[in-house]
Amino acid sequence: MSATHKAEAKPPMRDALVAAAFRLFLERGYEQTTVDDIVALAGVGRRSFFRYFPSKEDVVFPDHERCLADMTAFLAASGKEHEPVRRVCDAARLVLLMYAENPSFSVQRYRLTKQVPGLRAYELSVVWRYERALAEYLRGRFTGRPDGNLHADVIAAAVVAAHNNALRSWLRSAGQGDASTTVDHALGYVQSAFGAPPTASTASTSTAATARPVFPSLPMPPADEMPDDVVEVVSRRGAPLWRVVQEIEMTLGRD
């Protein structure tokens, strides 16, 4: 019987600030909007804004903190049975899920960050924290290997880059199309380049059952019924991977 379901009270003030901020950002631009404008529209005190958001930039990414925590928890809940590269790919899909939760919001934010250098810089620091989380996990899994730390850093960077490439392409298309297939394809490339030796089906993992409705209400379309663009990549570890990839490319496109 606690207030509202345990510790997740969902303060209306936070949402009001985000809504007010985005209204102003979209209609007059980010830099042309002061914090005073936001709090005036939201009808709250200026001091309260900085109680909910440590900086003006944070109001643009209101849910990344939670998503990062989810990802960390997801990775921490991993076991030795999980193939490391595949695991970080699944972790990356969590980020995609968050974006897909609210397509219109994500698209608007994307257009905003594309225009404002300051926001792009801030987004970089956010992405960097995701990358660090992935790399830390991989470092843990790679302890003992000769170049464990190096491999962890490189693979984490590759996973993030692939994910972002697919995500941006989805955002650029105004949220149309199936984002998860695109991301699966991009991550498949990374998995083919690095680890994930035999493990037949690399794609179509119906993404990360993180054991908890991390995202309770998703007004998303089912998104099942994968159009079988999905390619199963099977390659030997020592094989010249770049050549395998090239062959797949030839097969897919360029038909």
Next chain:
Amino acid sequence: MSATHKAEAKPPMRDALVAAAFRLFLERGYEQTTVDDIVALAGVGRRSFFRYFPSKEDVVFPDHERCLADMTAFLAASGKEHEPVRRVCDAARLVLLMYAENPSFSVQRYRLTKQVPGLRAYELSVVWRYERALAEYLRGRFTGRPDGNLHADVIAAAVVAAHNNALRSWLRSAGQGDASTTVDHALGYVQSAFGAPPTASTASTSTAATARPVFPSLPMPPADEMPDDVVEVVSRRGAPLWRVVQEIEMTLGRD
């Protein structure tokens, strides 16, 4: 007969500002040093600081602009005879060269950016621009390939990650040892994972003699031999706990 050798007059003011800034940053910390402190020590007007550096952060990375221009020129001067992945690896080595130009300066800056979150965020935006330059070049080389853009982004990210891994390891060792060997090894991993099929000797291209004494005279104290056991965590007073923990993790680097 023009004033002083064409357009590269090398203003002493800029160097004086960098020197004054680093003296203060090292002895009292970055955030504890105001721009007014710097200009007071340099004996110039406050307005002049912002004529030479667009922001306070820029004074910490005074040569990255030039290095980025060098890299862009290096990539633009490429021909079809260059293997793309190998080419971007060579381009990345340019950055290492810049760091190696002034080891003590680089090491001190590294310790500074490791401690100050704001500087790390700024560094990310700098690194991002290098990565974009590499990715743009690869996109140009990959036009026509099925997943050209995706591959370009992923490979660029991997190259940057590998380079930074080696660079950080070199910086952590206070500039001891051979940096280029480490970087060659790291980039070799990326080349083995992606393109660069046979081509035996990948390294030792002794690329691009862009070297010039950027910092002619910096009277910096030795500041070597730092007790690596002690970790200094600088954090805001009211900061939430998770952020403090995060900073500690980042400070340690968990290597």
Next chain:
DNA sequence: CCGACGGAGGGAACTGAGTGCCATCGGTGT
């Protein structure tokens, strides 16, 4: 010789983000 001109630098004043401190308000336990 002199005034016009232009660029480099100095400096006051302003905007806006972020912070510290304290007063206020509303609910809760005693």
Next chain:
DNA sequence: ACACCGATGGCACTCAGTTCCCTCCGTCGG
């Protein structure tokens, strides 16, 4: 009613960054 919270509002302050205008100084054309 009173004391004790946590959430909020309001005020003042610091500092980064910008705008505007001033001075200084060397050069050029008369």
